[in-house]
Amino acid sequence: MVRAPCCEKMGLKKGPWTPEEDQVLIAYIQRYGHGNWRALPKQAGLLRCGKSCRLRWTNYLRPDIKRGNFTREEEETIIKLHELLGNRWSAIAARLPGRTDNEIKNVWHTHLKKRLHQNPTTASRPAVGPDCAAYLQQTHRHPHLELPAKQQQQQQQLEKFLLENPLSPPQRQSSSDLSSPSSPSSSPSNHTIFSIKDDESLKEFNGYYWSDAPSMEDPSTCQEDFNYSQRQPIQLVDNESMDFWLNLLVETDTLPDI
DNA sequence: AAGCACAGCAACCGCGAATGG
């Protein structure tokens, strides 16, 4: 693949944006949209690369961006979604209207990570997705880690579900598309994954994983001989399918209100 | 007041995925 020359080699500007540049970019996108980021700066008369324009727009200039400090609720949401998704900032941002992946990433690194470090009681436990599947298999391999019968049943049902349902390829999605006049129907929720809307058993999983799963950090819910450090990344679900699982939970209304 | 350390955040970079010819 031939890499596009960097901004400097093209004689393009780098560094902080001026208010004038912002105005030019806003005016252009409001009028013409951003169908082609690479061509946009040239057409708009900006000495920037398309990448820089896209970043400036998506992270700062979009009209639907919420400025200001994060609320406690938003921070809690980020923490919980991070438990669920890991460093998938764009997926997290998709659940936080008005917040960008970059902003969330910054908040995580500057505030939340430290807070979790100080108060790890809510630190990560596998919820769904690859870690969850791995976690479930681990619990089966450790008979001392007994779960209540109903939870075991739910656990087995989810494992079965994960194994039996082949994954459809995740749809490409972008938060920036939301404001694109050239892509009016690009909502990631537009595709139907498969029909499990009324699958009560799946809904039951949810309650268990969000409220009752043993915490890695909480010794009261974790047997001594359970060596979490030896958890193996059992790849029942590949990383690219995480969006799929998030979408699934959203569409089936099984993602808890957080 | 000056110097230093640290935190916060905007922006950049490189990579992989998606797309279209």
Next chain:
DNA sequence: GCCATTCGCGGTTGCTGTGCT
């Protein structure tokens, strides 16, 4: 199916402001 192009994501950098000594 292959290749070039474009896009989007996540990690990282570096500038700026603030607090401390």
